[in-house]
Amino acid sequence: ILNVEQSPQSLHVQEGDSTNFTCSFPSSNFYALHWYRWETAKSPEALFVMTLNGDEKKKGRISATLNTKEGYSYLYIKGSQPEDSATYLCAPDTGRRALTFGSGTRLQVQP
Amino acid sequence: DVKVTQSSRYLVKRTGEKVFLECVQDMDHENMFWYRQDPGLGLRLIYFSYDVKMKEKGDIPEGYSVSREKKERFSLILESASTNQTSMYLCASSSGGLNEQFFGPGTRLTVL
Numbered sequence: 001i002l003n004v005e006q007s008p009q010s011l012h013v014q015e016g017d018s019t020n021f022t023c024s025f026p027s028s029n030f031y032a033l034h035w036y037r038w039e040t041a042k043s044p045e046a047l048f049v050m051t052l053n054g055d056e057k058k059k060g061r062i063s064a065t066l067n068t069k070e071g072y073s074y075l076y077i078k079g080s081q082p083e084d085s086a087t088y089l090c091a092p093d094t095g096r097r098a099l100t101f102g103s104g105t106r107l108q109v110q111p
Numbered sequence: 112d113v114k115v116t117q118s119s120r121y122l123v124k125r126t127g128e129k130v131f132l133e134c135v136q137d138m139d140h141e142n143m144f145w146y147r148q149d150p151g152l153g154l155r156l157i158y159f160s161y162d163v164k165m166k167e168k169g170d171i172p173e174g175y176s177v178s179r180e181k182k183e184r185f186s187l188i189l190e191s192a193s194t195n196q197t198s199m200y201l202c203a204s205s206s207g208g209l210n211e212q213f214f215g216p217g218t219r220l221t222v223l
Contacts, residue, residue, distance in 0.1 A: 009151075032209060043115075043201070043214040044154075051209075089153065093210055097142050097161055098169060103153035 002026060006090055006102035013080050014110050020076045021105040023090030027071035032093040035064055035075055038104070039086040047075075047088075080109045114138075115215035117202050123221045130189040132218050134202030142205045143185035144212065145169075145177065147198040154201065160185055192222045 005024045013019050025033070032051045038044040048057040053068040061078045077084055087106045091099035118133035136143065142161050146154040146169075156169030158177040166177050174196060178186040185204075189196055199219050203212040 006153075034211070036212075043216050044212075045214075046211045049209045049211055097205075097210065098144060098156050098159045098167075099210070099212060100156070100170070101146075101154040103151060 002092065002094065002100040004090065004092060004100055004102040006088075006105050008105060009103070010106040010108070012108045012110065015081060017080050017109075018076070018078045019080055019107065020074050021088060021107075023073045023075070023102055025071050025073075025090070025092040025102075027068060029094040030068050030071075030092065031095040033066055033068075033073050034091040034093060034099060035073070036089040036091065036101075037086045038089060044089060075105075077107070080107070082109045082111050085109045115202055115204055115213050117200075117215040117218050119218050120216060121219050121221075123223065124189075124192050125223055126193060128189075128192050128222075130192050130220065130222075132187040132189075132200055132202075132220070134185045134187070134204075134215055135183055136185075136202075136204040136213070137183065138204060138206070138213065139182065140204035140206045140213075141182075142207075142210070143179065144203040144205075145175075145185065145187045146201045146203065147171070148201060148217075149198050157187065192220075194222050196220065197222045 035047040036044040050066040055066040087104040144159040145157040160179040202215040
């Protein structure tokens with residue numbers, strides 16, 4: 001089983017704070033890295049798919065970077081809003097069709 | 112609008128019952144997946160299928176089986192439900208390429 005670690009496990013921030021979390025994964029057999037957002041009572045939704053070392057992706061106030069050589073990805077949220085409250089999951093793709101998900105970072109943004 | 116649907120949002124079963132969880136996708140995706148989600152453990156892969164009648168074990172297949180008779184439908188079967196199978200079950204589908212997965216709403220199963 002692929003070892004995927006996400007930190008921190010949970011995070012409480014105030015509205016307007018910027019925050020970031022980490023996803024660590026084995027750097028061998030790397031194909032792509034996925035980030036998903038999972039809001040309570042909803043289905044997980046894809047945020048980003050990154051494939052190249054040094055990749056940076058951005059969607060509104062959320063951005064992500066990828067380092068495939070050392071096996072990590074950072075997700076940043078600038079100026080957190082209550083609607084950003086969710087669990088953020090990362091999942092490396094080693095080309096086997098199925099993804100292995102980390103246990104997630106649960107973010108709560110207080111108004 | 113792409114869609115993955117699951118047959119039930121909530122299900123309560125008794126120990127020893129045979130349980131069927133159904134998943135249907137309308138995106139003509141080749142790949143379909145079953146996960147379970149438990150607090151602190153994230154999404155763990157039970158089984159996946161990459162074609163009709165084809166299946167592969169995931170990371171925690173024990174106590175489960177699957178069936179894929181049609182491309183759009185993937186069923187998870189608990190042959191004899193046990194209390195440790197109480198969990199949230201999520202179905203997903205993807206096509207090739209970047210393998211972005213689309214998830215259903217989940218079924219919260221309670222086994223008494």
